[in-house]
Each structure stands twice: as C-alpha cells, then as structure tokens.
Amino acid sequence: MARSTTKDAQALFHSLRSAYSATPTNLKIIDLYVIFAVLTAIIQVGYMAIVGSFPFNSFLSGVLSCVGTAVLAVCLRIQVNKENKEFKDLPPERAFADFVLCNLVLHLVIMNFLG
Amino acid sequence: MSRFVVFLTLIALLPTLSFSFTPESPTDRRILVLLDDVSLKSSHSLFFKSLQSRGFELEFKLADDPKISLQRYGQYLYDGLILFSPTIERFGGSVDLAAILDFVDSGHDLIMSADVSASDLIREIATECGVEFDEDPAAMVIDHTSFAVSDTEGDHTLIVSDDFIKSDVILGKEKIEAPVLFRGIGHSTNPANSLVLKALSASPAAYSANPKSKLSNPPSLTGSAISLVSVVQARNNARVLISGSLSMFSNRLFRSGVQKAGSSTKHEKSGNEQFLTELSRWVFHERGHLKAVNVSHQNVGEANEPSMYRIKDDLEYSVEIYEWSGTSWEPYVAEDVQVQFYMMSPYVLKTLSTNQKGLYYTAFKVPDVYGVFQFKVEYQRLGYTSLSLSKQIPVRPFRHNEYERFITAAFPYYGSSFSMMAGFFIFTIVYLYNK
Numbered sequence: 001m002a003r004s005t006t007k008d009a010q011a012l013f014h015s016l017r018s019a020y021s022a023t024p025t026n027l028k029i030i031d032l033y034v035i036f037a038v039l040t041a042i043i044q045v046g047y048m049a050i051v052g053s054f055p056f057n058s059f060l061s062g063v064l065s066c067v068g069t070a071v072l073a074v075c076l077r078i079q080v081n082k083e084n085k086e087f088k089d090l091p092p093e094r095a096f097a098d099f100v101l102c103n104l105v106l107h108l109v110i111m112n113f114l115g
Numbered sequence: 116m117s118r119f120v121v122f123l124t125l126i127a128l129l130p131t132l133s134f135s136f137t138p139e140s141p142t143d144r145r146i147l148v149l150l151d152d153v154s155l156k157s158s159h160s161l162f163f164k165s166l167q168s169r170g171f172e173l174e175f176k177l178a179d180d181p182k183i184s185l186q187r188y189g190q191y192l193y194d195g196l197i198l199f200s201p202t203i204e205r206f207g208g209s210v211d212l213a214a215i216l217d218f219v220d221s222g223h224d225l226i227m228s229a230d231v232s233a234s235d236l237i238r239e240i241a242t243e244c245g246v247e248f249d250e251d252p253a254a255m256v257i258d259h260t261s262f263a264v265s266d267t268e269g270d271h272t273l274i275v276s277d278d279f280i281k282s283d284v285i286l287g288k289e290k291i292e293a294p295v296l297f298r299g300i301g302h303s304t305n306p307a308n309s310l311v312l313k314a315l316s317a318s319p320a321a322y323s324a325n326p327k328s329k330l331s332n333p334p335s336l337t338g339s340a341i342s343l344v345s346v347v348q349a350r351n352n353a354r355v356l357i358s359g360s361l362s363m364f365s366n367r368l369f370r371s372g373v374q375k376a377g378s379s380t381k382h383e384k385s386g387n388e389q390f391l392t393e394l395s396r397w398v399f400h401e402r403g404h405l406k407a408v409n410v411s412h413q414n415v416g417e418a419n420e421p422s423m424y425r426i427k428d429d430l431e432y433s434v435e436i437y438e439w440s441g442t443s444w445e446p447y448v449a450e451d452v453q454v455q456f457y458m459m460s461p462y463v464l465k466t467l468s469t470n471q472k473g474l475y476y477t478a479f480k481v482p483d484v485y486g487v488f489q490f491k492v493e494y495q496r497l498g499y500t501s502l503s504l505s506k507q508i509p510v511r512p513f514r515h516n517e518y519e520r521f522i523t524a525a526f527p528y529y530g531s532s533f534s535m536m537a538g539f540f541i542f543t544i545v546y547l548y549n550k
Contacts, residue, residue, distance in 0.1 A: 058525035062527070069535050107535070
C-alpha cells in the first residue's frame with residue numbers, strides 16, 4: 001500500500017511536470033517571479049518572529065510589497081494566459097500596461113510607508 | 116493742587132485699608148469679639164491679651180449691640196470673629212446665622228464658645244459647622260474618674276482632659292504637660308465629616324447629663340465620643356474653633372492649678388492657656404498655612420516653559436511651598452508632596468524631592484499618550500491648609516519628521532522592498548524580450 005502511494009505520488013509528480021513543461025515561457029517567467037516574491041515574504045515573517053515587531057510599519061511595507069507584487073503578477077498571469085477564455089478580448093499588451101501601472105502605485109505607497 | 120495731592124495719596128493708600136487675610140501680608144488683622152456681658156472682657160483678659168500681643172486688633176462689642184455688622188459696602192470689616200456669647204438668642208445689627216456662615220464661607224476664621232444653656236442660635240451655628248451639642252439644655256459633661264480635685268467634693272463637672280489631637284501643626288511642637296480644665300457641655304462630631312476634628316476629647320468614663328437631676332435614661336453622649344473642643348478647617352481653608360465651655364478661656368482656669376483625680380502629680384498651672392493659645396494660633400493661620408508659588412515646568416536643560424510638550428519628552432517640574440510662621444514665610448519641609456501628570460487619571464505620580472529650602476522638584480518622562488494633561492498637586496495633610504494646584508498643558512504626538520529613521524532592525528524590510536522594485540524592473544525586461 002505504502003509503495004503504491006509513493007508510486008502514485010511519483011506518477012502524479014511526473015504528469016504534473018510534463019504538463020507544466022507545455023506551459024508557455026512567459027507564464028513560466030511569471031511563476032518564477034511569484035515564487036521569488038512569496039519566498040521573500042516568508043523570510044521577512046520569519047525575521048520578524050525572531051527580532052520582534054518593532055518597526056512595525058517597515059515590516060508591514062516589506063511584507064506587503066512582496067504580497068502585492070505576487071498578487072499583481074498572478075493577475076497578469078490570469079490575463080495573459082491564452083487558455084483563459086474569460087480575457088480573450090483583452091490584448092496582452094493592455095494587461096501588461098495595467099500590471100506596470102499597478103506596480104508603480106504599489107511601490108509608491110510602499111516607499112511612503114517604509115518609514 | 117494740594118487737594119489733588121491729598122486725593123492721590125488717599126487713592127494710593129486705599130489698597131492698604133483692606134483688612135482681609137491676604138497671603139502676602141497676613142498681619143495686622145482685626146477681630147470682632149462678641150460678648151454676652153462686658154465683664155467677660157476682664158474675666159477672660161489673659162486670652163484676649165495673648166491675641167493682642169500677637170498683633171491682632173480686637174474690637175469688643177456686646178452681642179446685642181444694634182450697631183454691629185460684619186461687612187460694609189460688600190467688604191468684610193474683620194478677619195476673624197470670636198463669639199463669647201453662648202446665651203444670645205438674636206444678635207444685634209445685621210448679624211445673624213446666615214451672615215456668620217457667609218463670613219466663614221468667604222474664608223474668615225471663627226472661634227465660638229457655647230456653654231451650659233447655650234441658645235438655639237449658637238447651637239445652629241455649631242450644627243452648620245458639623246458639630247452637634249447635647250440637646251438637653253441643662254446637660255453638662257460629668258466625669259467621675261477624671262475630674263479636677265478640689266477642696267469640696269462637688270458634682271464632678273469640672274473635668275480634666277489630656278486627650279489632645281495628635282498634631283504638632285494644630286497644637287504646636289511643645290508638648291502640653293498639664294491637663295486642661297473644662298466645665299461645660301459636650302458635643303459630638305459627625306464621623307462622616309472629615310473636615311471636623313476633635314481637638315480635645317473627654318475621657319472614656321465621661322457622660323453628658325444634667326448634674327442636678329437623677330440620671331433616669333442612659334445619657335445620649337458618652338465616653339470619648341464626646342468632644343469638648345473641636346476644630347474645623349473648611350474647604351476654603353477658613354478655620355473654626357468650637358468649644359463647649361466658655362469658662363475654659365477664663366483667667367481663673369488659665370491660672371488655676373490642676374490635679375487629676377487619682378493622680379498624685381499636681382500641676383501648678385492648668386494646660387488651658389497653652390492649649391487655647393496654641394489652638395488660637397492655628398485658627399488664626401499663624402501655623403499650618405501653606406502657600407505654593409513659582410510653579411514651573413520645562414524640558415530638561417531648557418529655561419523657558421513650553422506651551423506644549425511632545426510625547427516622551429523629559430521634563431522638570433518644580434514648585435516652592437512656604438508656611439506662614441506668624442511673622443514671615445518659612446520654607447515648608449516635607450517628604451510627601453506629590454505631583455500628578457493627569458488626564459482623567461494620573462499617568463505619572465511622583466514624589467517631589469526637596470532642597471529643604473522650600474523648593475520641591477522632580478523630573479519625569481511624558482507618557483506615550485497625547486492629549487490635554489494637567490500638572491496637579493493635591494496636598495492635604497492634617498492641620499495644614501489644603502494645597503490644590505493644577506496647570507493645564509497639552510501633549511502632542513511626534514511630528515511626521517520626528518520619527519526615528521533608518522533603524523538597523525528594519526534593514527531586511529528595506530532590502531526586500533527594494534529587491535521587489537529591482538525584481539519588477541528585471542521581470543519587465545525579461546518578460547518583454549524573451550520572445
């Protein structure tokens with residue numbers, strides 16, 4: 001039973017990997033970017049747990065810049081994904097322009113809040 | 116021209132003509148003495164002389180004199196009132212119960228003495244001051260254990276008491292060795308009234324009854340609940356002395372020797388003179404009168420008083436407290452003066468240090484709360500006038516540019532924020548040019 005579970009897991013992993021390799025490169029770049037942002041956020045939360053929450057505004061702005069970046073990147077990924085029929089009328093250039101604008105606003109707020 | 120000069124001089128002298136007790140010059144005070152009988156003036160002359168020798172100007176009037184009045188044109192003519200008229204039913208002139216209460220309410224001092232068969236008017240004045248005399252008009256304080264030994268057995272109404280109030284401020288530093296002779300009526304004080312103090316209490320074996328009749332009912336006043344002499348310090352610092360015996364002020368009892376029943380020591384002179392003189396010193400503010408001046412506060416190391424503090428500022432507070440000694444203002448020395456930094460409740464409560472020369476000072480940090488605060492000194496001690504100072508001061512939060520910046524502990528957060536921006540830039544390039 002245990003062996004079959006391992007096997008199943010391996011089979012599942014392989015199928016996921018082969019399916020993912022079919023993903024377009026631009027979406028893979030976005031995924032990498034999201035992972036980078038989420039990891040940075042997790043590192044900061046760990047750091048806060050160790051040194052305490054003293055410059056709380058700095059902590060919030062650091063974590064929120066990561067979370068915000070990840071969320072915006074995920075939104076971009078949803079909009080530029082060819083298989084997503086919901087945004088088929090939205091050109092990818094327009095989606096990218098929205099992404100850039102939102103990022104500018106986000107980082108402006110973060111800079112003000114960083115203290 | 117000369118007329119004009121005289122007029123100017125009179126105008127200039129006008130302020131010196133007011134006699135009320137001012138904190139700056141509490142001397143040359145005028146006291147109205149209302150008597151039942153002109154003979155009291157000579158029979159109680161030792162008490163009056165001691166007042167006169169201390170600079171008081173006494174004006175003797177019969178209590179039913181139709182010309183007496185306490186004020187003229189809204190100004191009080193006297194700084195103190197002595198009522199040695201226990202039997203008076205109605206004062207002459209414009210003086211009545213309300214006038215006397217107004218006199219005390221406006222901060223003036225009163226010494227009143229009731230006696231056996233005191234009139235309703237005198238009892239009412241005492242009641243308004245928080246003291247209830249025994250209702251039986253013939254009642255006297257009787258004590259079969261601590262009466263004054265005399266040649267005849269008597270009815271034990273001339274009692275001796277040495278149960279003084281334990282306060283150096285009220286009775287002076289010098290201990291009163293001889294007991295006090297007392298013949299008169301007793302009174303009780305309301306225990307809920309914290310302004311009335313028993314200056315002289317009867318012994319536990321005393322009771323208040325008519326000495327001429329047989330005791331049929333239990334006496335209403337018994338034991339050390341009986342107060343013989345009480346003092347009141349009102350909230351406006353007016354002081355009142357209420358005694359149940361007029362004869363205790365008399366020359367005869369001042370000079371009389373005293374021997375307590377059951378005790379072998381015979382004192383040459385009763386304690387009456389010392390007790391009543393010291394008590395009258397207190398009543399007429401020659402002792403225990405405090406004033407606070409030069410309240411100042413500033414940031415540590417600065418000279419000027421700011422109009423506002425910031426949270427977490429370090430500040431210094433100082434106040435000078437002096438006590439009137441009868442002739443001059445002397446530094447008041449105590450270890451228990453406290454200041455509060457107060458907004459709804461005290462956020463800071465500090466005991467002030469003193470330099471033994473009247474200056475009290477402390478330093479503390481403004482709490483991390485902003486709002487409108489007060490510096491408060493509430494100083495109430497037995498026998499002393501109450502000091503109540505408050506000074507309002509706003510406390511503001513940090514200005515936007517007063518916060519700490521570039522904190523070392525926050526560098527990882529700064530780094531991550533900037534790395535997110537750099538990441539965004541690199542991502543944009545990679546994303547756009549990867550085709």
